[in-house]
Amino acid sequence: MKAQDTLLYLDGVSVSFDGFRAIYNLSLVLQSGEMRAIIGPNGAGKTTMMDIITGKTRPDTGDVYFNGEVDLTKHDEAEIALLGIGRKFQKPTVFESHTVEDNLVLALSGPRSAFSTLFHRQSKDEAERIREILDTIRLHDKRDWLAANLSHGQKQWLEIGMLLAQDPKLLLVDEPVAGMTDAETAETAKLLREIAKTRSVLVVEHDMHFVRELDVKVTCLHEGTVLAEGSLDFVSNDQRVIEVYLGR
Amino acid sequence: MITQWFFSHVDRRGGIVITLLVAIAVLVPLSNLLLPATSPFHVPTYLVSLIGKYLTYAMLAVALDLVWGFCGILSLGHGAFFALGGYAMGMYLMRQIGARGVYADPVLPDFMVFLNWKELPWFWYGFDSFWFAALMVLLVPGVLAFGFGWLAFRSRVTGVYLSIITQALTYALLLAFFRNDMGFGGNNGLTDFKDILGFNIQADITRSLLFATTALFLALAVFVTSFIVRSKLGKVLVGVRDAESRMRFLGYRVDRFKLFVWTVSAMMAGVAGALYVPQVGIINPSEFEPANSIEAVIWVAVGGRGTIIGPIIGAVLVNFGKTYFTAAFPEIWLFALGALFIVVTLFLPKGILGLYGTWKSKWTDRTARNRDAVLPPVAAVRSGHTPIPEPQAAE
């Protein structure tokens, strides 16, 4: 099977909503340890692709494999999360009535059954990991704040922190710098590059400055399928990519 | 040791309420039994039973708050679990009557003799034993809730659809229990109880003991709810309430968490119903009325959902109001209740306790403004919740 030795393998994936083809014959391969940027105009199907990988949407046809062997179309959201795929949503979704720290506590990898959470006591190790993540996402001084009171950019960071706490093999990051200041954007690029040293990352983003700073292979989606793939310079000089972006 | 363990699982407010409940469990019976009726501190027996009844309602409200306030499951059928617990207790009390019934049949309750039944139906077996009945008080609501929740939560029925089927559940049970051939006394239900565990059910001492038991069980319910809510599981529940699908993407099996808390809540409601029946002396199908379940929702909303203590206050206050209004102006009670619900929904989304929280946060805000003006302190925004200290890691 071709999926062997890949971390994420999508082949010939299609999905329609009431006759509207959101994803059409999409194929994409991600190697272990790789970071990939996905670009493409609004409505290209980038978020839908993440929905398919994380089990939220079932594809009509096509193969989706994780780690070369796990058929993701046969698992639900919780199982896929436990396999080691974490996701950051386009619209930041943190638990607003929990504190920053509790958001991380919930995300932290570990037993997830009702029984074990009922009698859970935080270990020294867990406390240490939370401290580390709070440092990484620079929210240490706000650990007792309700997530609802964070700024938009801070929520994005908290969500990235939650991803780290989950300790996934593959991170799916949907538009992480939307609504961020330039300084925050640069910081986020730095953070993602740091994260990508130890894990695989698939990041969707519009912001070309940001994609350039990531300095990774780029895949351009359009109308649910791959339009071009390669370095950012290669992709952005592709005639069809230019048409898609400028034609709008 | 034990007190330390105890207080690591309840907040200050929960501790106060539990202490208060234990105190009234002791003081009210003492006053009723020992003080002369002329003393201003004497609590007359009718009042002991009336407050006892309110406390069972409060327990139902706490159970409802556990699923609605903390997990976002709005049950419009919790009265069904309450009534089932009540029926289990009622069946025990019926069988205690023995040959003292009107027809003096040593085994069959009066209504069965009246219906010309020759022998006890199988599902009445065992109810002559108190402990068997007590087990059924937990098991019957628990198993029904588990089966119902298993089907509903796995197929991801949520929101208003779930509320509607809970309402349908209690309505279906209402119709079923009305039927004479169901074997639960039909329209008249179960009544004319004589004694419980050998005590005359009308005696002052029994009434006082029932009151004390109710107060203690309510205290236990507060503790269990606090324990659940303050554990990591409680944080998961709140996560499910606020962003259910996000919780799934974190790897939590949301349906199982809902099933757990739903079943615990149903059993708590069953215990409340079992304590209610001996104090009011009757259980009949009207306890399954959908309107009862909706009233329970109003108690929780009035007191403040998601606060544990609020629902107790809401249940007691609304029922005092009900007792007063239905005696003084019976025709306007339902309008008053409806108006109360509208006022609370529009102006007090967090209930009475939320009002207190906002008032307190305004106060702390004003005093803290000069020191730290960036954001309101967490404790205030939590509408009165104190930040939860992490349990110590050391064993």
Ligand SMILES: Nc1ncnc2c1ncn2[C@@H]1O[C@H](COP(=O)(O)OP(=O)(O)O)[C@@H](O)[C@H]1O
């Ligand atoms: N659940 C759904 N039902 C119907 N249409 C959908 C659904 N999800 C996505 N779509 C449609 O699919 C297209 C792709 O959407 P999306 O994946 O969100 O694009 P992108 O993230 O690239 O901006 C859009 O036209 C969107 O309206």
Ligand SMILES: [Mg+2]
């Ligand atoms: Mg999108």
